[in-house]
Amino acid sequence: MKNNSLEKLKKEYMDIPIPQELDFVVKKALKESRSNSTTMAAKGRFRKAAVVAASTAACVAVLTIGVNTSPAFAKTLSKVPIVSSIVKVLTFREYTVDEGTFNANIKVPEISGLKDEKLQSSLNEKYLKENEKLYEQFVADMEDMKQNGGGHLGVDSGYVVKTDTDRILSIGRYVVNIVGSSSTTFKYDTIDKKNEILITLPSLFKDDSYVDIISENIKEQMKSRHEADDSMIYWVEGVEDEGLVELFEKISKEQNFYINSDGKLVISFDKYDVAPGCMGIQEFVIPTQIISDILVSNEYIK
Amino acid sequence: MSKTDLEEQIAEHVIEFKDKYYRLAYSYVRNADDALDIIQESIYKAFSSLDSLKNPSYIKTWFYRIVVNTSLDFLRKRKKEIVVSEVFLSANDESKYDSYEDFDLKAALDDLPPNYRSIIILRYFEDLKLQEIAEILNENVNTVKTRLYAGLKKLRIKMNDENWEVSK
Numbered sequence: 001m002k003n004n005s006l007e008k009l010k011k012e013y014m015d016i017p018i019p020q021e022l023d024f025v026v027k028k029a030l031k032e033s034r035s036n037s038t039t040m041a042a043k044g045r046f047r048k049a050a051v052v053a054a055s056t057a058a059c060v061a062v063l064t065i066g067v068n069t070s071p072a073f074a075k076t077l078s079k080v081p082i083v084s085s086i087v088k089v090l091t092f093r094e095y096t097v098d099e100g101t102f103n104a105n106i107k108v109p110e111i112s113g114l115k116d117e118k119l120q121s122s123l124n125e126k127y128l129k130e131n132e133k134l135y136e137q138f139v140a141d142m143e144d145m146k147q148n149g150g151g152h153l154g155v156d157s158g159y160v161v162k163t164d165t166d167r168i169l170s171i172g173r174y175v176v177n178i179v180g181s182s183s184t185t186f187k188y189d190t191i192d193k194k195n196e197i198l199i200t201l202p203s204l205f206k207d208d209s210y211v212d213i214i215s216e217n218i219k220e221q222m223k224s225r226h227e228a229d230d231s232m233i234y235w236v237e238g239v240e241d242e243g244l245v246e247l248f249e250k251i252s253k254e255q256n257f258y259i260n261s262d263g264k265l266v267i268s269f270d271k272y273d274v275a276p277g278c279m280g281i282q283e284f285v286i287p288t289q290i291i292s293d294i295l296v297s298n299e300y301i302k
Numbered sequence: 303m304s305k306t307d308l309e310e311q312i313a314e315h316v317i318e319f320k321d322k323y324y325r326l327a328y329s330y331v332r333n334a335d336d337a338l339d340i341i342q343e344s345i346y347k348a349f350s351s352l353d354s355l356k357n358p359s360y361i362k363t364w365f366y367r368i369v370v371n372t373s374l375d376f377l378r379k380r381k382k383e384i385v386v387s388e389v390f391l392s393a394n395d396e397s398k399y400d401s402y403e404d405f406d407l408k409a410a411l412d413d414l415p416p417n418y419r420s421i422i423i424l425r426y427f428e429d430l431k432l433q434e435i436a437e438i439l440n441e442n443v444n445t446v447k448t449r450l451y452a453g454l455k456k457l458r459i460k461m462n463d464e465n466w467e468v469s470k
Contacts, residue, residue: 006426009411013427016325019334022341026320029342030313033349179338231379246350276372277343278336278379 020151025179087113087193089161089171092124095135097142101151104138106131107158109171116196123189123198127173130187131157134175154178162188162258162266168300169193170258172268184281185270188258192300201257204265204301205294208253213291215250218267218284222248222274234275234282248274263302264288308358312348315361322428323369329423330373330416331380340376344368363437366430370420370438377416410457418453421446 092110097103108131114120138155145151156176163170170190177183190199202208222234233240236248256268269275269282288301295301316323323344328337347368355364411419420439424430432450436443 009408010427012408013325013329013423016328017334018321018324019338021338022320022324025338025342026317026345029345030316030349033346034309034313183342233375233379245347272343272346276375276379277339278376 020149021179023148024145024151024153028179087111087169087191089159089169093128093131095131097138099142101153102142102145103154103156104135105156105158106135106138109159109173111169111171111191114191114193114196119191119196119198123191127159130173152179163190163261165261167192167194168259168261168263170260172258183271183277186256186268186281188256188268190258199259199300201255202253204296205291206296207294209294210291211250211253213294214255214265214267214286215248217286217290218251219248221284232275233279236274259300260285263300265291265301305352308352308355309349311358312352312355312361312365316345316348316365319362323365326366326369326423326428327373329419329427330377336376336380340369340372344372347372360437363434366424366428366434367438367440374416414453414456418449418456421450422453422457425450 089109089111091107093108095104095106095108108127110124110127111120134155134157138153142153145153154176155178157174159171159173161169162172168190170188172186172188174184174186191197192199201210204210219236222236223238225232226234226239234248235245240247251267256270258266258268260266265286265288267284267286269284271277271280273282275282291301292298320341324337324341327340327344328334331337331340344365348365351368355361411422414422417439421435424435424438425432430438432443432446436446439446441449
């Protein structure tokens, strides 16, 4: 009787349908993990984040040198009376694919109204390039899947204006990849509308000590969130001690961030960066008092 | 063995046995999208923690362990939602009357605490040895044995109870 029932159960278990996407998901995950681990030797889980951060940093660096390293320039500007800001974000272009199980919806944002045209066009060019690349990748993956007997594939990309005050404009661009499961990444740009400056994370602080101070605070927040609700899992010492994943140690210098409408610094992590995928995007609001000593000024962060 | 060789071995292993790992993940989360998510995440985890693989001949148990842990993490996170959806499903699912017997036993298996259920699945459905299961779950063999028998006993007792209810 017992064995009989177990056999039945086993049959049912073996009959669990295998979705077409499995092969694709496995190969893609392998490809991503492996190419990362051969290009950057040092870090495990954060390799991927580091690559993204490094390339963003590279393209932001070019324009920040001109605009952002000159506080004197910023000061002169701020003395000039400026007509109230008309900086806006609009959808510049849309890519859509709708072929049965293949769906793409990509919206490219465009900033207008900045007087500094160099800053404006370099941001807009960056947005356009990112999305062109995304679209090309999607089409390539789609063709690949079609040849392998089809499947489901989706990409949804767009932007949200996180903050739009008299002073600050924070735009977040997101990419959601859906292959049975989904992955989401977010990238932010924060602009000082009055001085027309692209704000980078290092530019907010007097020195590099912010990396450790903020990281420690985030670890504490992770632990207290976990204590308050044990279904909140983070890959941080004291919560995940299985030794199976690389634990969160510190943020990168160019960590994704934005400034919210209360003037608080918000640090953002992509899905899979610091927690299991089911936790999604993770954000941490950093209490201003712990960084007030090292802030260059209280102009943006209050 | 160089790191790339090891990676190659793991990749080959995962591709070859992907169906097994998928079924295992599915048996926890009962949903194709989530199971795919777990497989994807398990692969990321595996490659970010190559150091925890002491010996290449343990790839199988090592990867099973990652899949089991990732699934459990997922369930812990989803615990609250599941309570609602199961009530909802059983109230709306008429198909259970089609195969009543199977449903009975399946429900009994689903009812077992995850650490008992894992053992039964790994032992009887995946045909793993007790020693291997002990490695996967990071328990000693005796604990696994005890839980296996306790699990089977629970299943039978539950089935008997159900039968008794039905025949009454």
